[in-house]
Amino acid sequence: MSRRALQILGEVDLIAAEDTRHTGRLLTHFGLATPRVSLHEHNEEQQVPALVSRLARGESIALVSDAGTPLISDPGFRLVVAARESGIRVSPVPGPCALIAALSASGLPSDRFLFEGFLPARELARRKRLQALRDIPSTLIFYESSHRIGDALTDMAEVLGGDRRAVVARELTKTFEQLQGDTLSGLVQWQAEDPNHGRGEFVVLVSGASRQETGELTTEAERVLRLLLGELPLKAAARLASEITGISRNTLYQRGLELR
Template identity: 70%
Template sequence: MSIEGGVLHVVATPIGNLGDLSPRAVQVLAGVDLIAAEDTRHTAGLLAHCGVQTPRVSLHEHNEDRQVPALIQRLIQGESLALVSDAGTPLISDPGFRLVAAARAAGIRVVPIPGPAALIAALSASGLPSDRFWFEGFLPARAQARRHRLEALAAVSGTLILYESSHRIQGSLEDMAQTLGGERRAVVARELTKTFEQIQGGRLDDLCVWLSSDPNHTRGEFVVLVTGAPDAPGEALTAEARRVLALCLAQMPVKQAAKLASQITGAPKNDLYQQALALKGKA
């Protein structure tokens, strides 16, 4: 595989199982002039597994501002670079945003090398709605700030996806149950693709109990998924269904109006009934 000069490759690496590193990723890591790694020592183990000896430079949250100008200059001069994080897809709750943004601003081609991402792996196996989701990443470490952020997320209708560490998972899950509602369905995914992988589902209240029932349940790296807020009455109705319902309500009682509007538009009668009640209440 020929590696084009002056190109930045954003390379996804395994989140646990080394078998998830794609052949294309190995070819790119072996062929570029330099690898920018979140932790060069951690990446050294992955490269040794693949037999890759490409030079590495450190790029993490504490030095990214300092490192980016020199890396951009190397790209401008025609070198090829690969960006990797310790695990998963770079920039997803990991460093790399400043480098990618600067590269694009400088007209440098940025090529994604897709692969593992913990949030997508967890969502695909969760059994929770996946048509819409909100990735929040890590919540604030302090309890009060964490609860405030959860309050802001309470009305999000898509599935919430959050990352959490082992020493904060119990407190975070309890705050979710208190703030979002203990009855909400959720999934705790622990140590994905690793030996002790667990994917546990249930109500938030029940998951808090499950988590505290065994010390092993709080070990490792976590993805937490929570079903989104239920739609408000009538929120899912089309504009046409609302229009027809309003016309019917002007001529007949709520129950009959909902039934007729459902027959005309095909919208769920119960949704129309709830919306009719809401409209009558406002009137």
């Protein structure tokens, strides 16, 4: 908790909290007694007009979620949009964010990443969504609950590939914090072998698709293709180059047409 955050929570007229009881314990810990109002996914649409009206009258409101950063798989989007559309200043007060904390310590590529949030709860929808993410070359980041972590890891291994490198970050910044890295298949086994590995709040990070998986042509694959084109017909050269490099035969064939 930063000094700036404590100062703001003590100075604002109202705190809009995902769970007023949860936030109340935080305020009590720091000796603050700022009034609170609930703002969660089930009442946000109804609460926003009254909150924006108070802001328009010159009051100040702090928006907080139970953990991490508001709007990142948490409530607050409608309020922020409505406030900005009304010309009200919205200022971020940076604090912990699980996906960034996990990424920074995961050892997976961090130059490009896709935050997917929570996957669908139902297996068919979850696997369909994972299939749509399969060829993305960026690091994939998911949130997951203790109720579904085992099923989610199993589906990831089967749809994305069991040999993909991944990290499960559990209970970040808390007493039982754990970051476990392995292949997706290895993490499925790790999670199943100890009940404690299924407890808490999870961030799952999965390495992006390789060039072979996406069909992107590598320098080595093109070198192999050029050599084979000097000895074989295009179709045979593309087929053999695909077997050698793992690159899609269609990708190699199209590149062969260009080279010819």
